[in-house]
Amino acid sequence: MGTFIVRRLLQAIPVVLGVSFAVFMMMHLLPGDPAIIMAGEAAQPAQIEQMRVNLGLNDPILTQYWRYITNAIRGDLGTSIRTDMPVRNEIFDVRFATTVQLALVATAFSMFFGLIIGIVSVVWRRSFLDILLMLIALLGLSVPNFWLGVILINFFSLQMGWLPITGWGTPAQMVMPALMLGIGGSAVIARMTRASMLEVFNQDYIRTAYAKGASERIVIFRHALRNAMIPVITVVGLQFGFLLSGAVISETIFAINGLGRLMIQSLMNRDFPTAQGAILVCSLLFVLVNMCVDITYRFVNKRIDLN
């Protein structure tokens, strides 16, 4: 197990480097000159040139990347062009925790409903209820989450006045963003749970369990569910990544001060260091979550080959 974790960590290094390089290059391709933005539109050419020198923008691109990555490893992600604050503080003071909380609440929501729907449709498989639940899951899978968010606001906040439209922190504020982000995930998890459990039901050991006289409940919960969870874990991990990107939308709609909103605002404002830092942190978090999923996967199913 130890070797697996070490190997998995080593495998992540080139991906992390690749991601950081891709983000770095993307920011360099963005239209707009950071030196002009920082020096101000009214600055003299000499001042702009001085700014370029200060920012190291005249150095070769690889030198700039090397400087960026070595600084990032030390925790220095640069300074925001717009607010003059260190990007690290912009990201980690409040926003990072908010977005992670949002993703966790939505994941919990989607796991809870996804598993229940998946299990219920397996218990009553091939019945009308099964068909109905899978149809609902298909609808959940297809609904555009940004539209759902606006519909939720219209119904729960504007018409009923039950929930606050904006912000994050109180349970009431968490309901709509989690619902909006979690519905798609619930649908994916429900479908995966059902498919995976039906697969397990074809195995000999399940037939053996029935033959021994085990009840449906024992077979489902003790034998089938545990083994069917393996592919479901992967889906949950992938969903977490989608939730991180979905955060861009939900944070925009519900005016939540999180990483996603920071990202889109900094991209729009051409605040290169902040956008770069936010995308990098989000991607690294995604890589980390997927690594944890792989390790859990391995832990749950010891038969999986490392390669």
Added chain:
Amino acid sequence: MKSHKTAKNVQMYIGAGIVLFFVLVAIFAPLIAPYDPLEVVIPRRLQAPSSEHWLGTDDLGRDNLSRIIFGARVSLTVGVLATAIGAATGVIFGMLAGYFGGKLDSIIMRMIDVLLAFPGLLLALAIVTVLGSSTRNVILAVAIFAVPGFARIVRGATLNVKKLEYIDAIRAVGANDFRIIFLHIFPNILSPIIVQATLNVGGAIVTAAALSFLGVGTPPPTAEWGAMVDRGRAFLYQAPHMIYFPGLMIFLLVVGINMFGDGLTDFLQPKKSR
């Protein structure tokens, strides 16, 4: 068992019907749209649905129904073109990686891993911001976003097919690698590609609409469903119809595509069907 299969078939036909409906709407948009989708008429702004304007008007007095009808063109074009470009690129990379293996496989798959490390929409968002807002750039961004999915599936399928005896036989009679890849492996891995492509179109349409919703997609005044929902947000109190209908159209079209894709999976990959 039989009832389940029938239900799945019915689902596939309903899905195909919905998709066909939207395709026809997109093709014949200029003939069926009652008004010019871009015509601004301020005195009739924010009107609720009526016999004159079935789906109401927006904040500039433009007819919502006409905008929605023309919006089908944008969404379908983006969904299909982005999927086609993403599929073509992913299939080529996936087949090369799976067939040649070794270093080429490692390099391609690490690149794919990097692309996969960007959570969903972020990659498309960053690409469109870099390239600038336009329908063409949205197609490109959504296509790049689709490449990893195709590359992974195709690589796996290629690995399975290349082990088969008939490939050895073809090689023995002197066929070169590229002939084997494109003429003998490709036709045998088409099923998973078609299934992935169908399901990808729905995702591509939602991603493109989300980009427009965030203000970086197809630029105004073009009628685009995601942008229409975004515009309607500011008038939720006065004119909620501005958000209901365009969003509902995205929802319906994607439901249709997913129903059809699910049925297709059962048909082309029976082992995967439940």
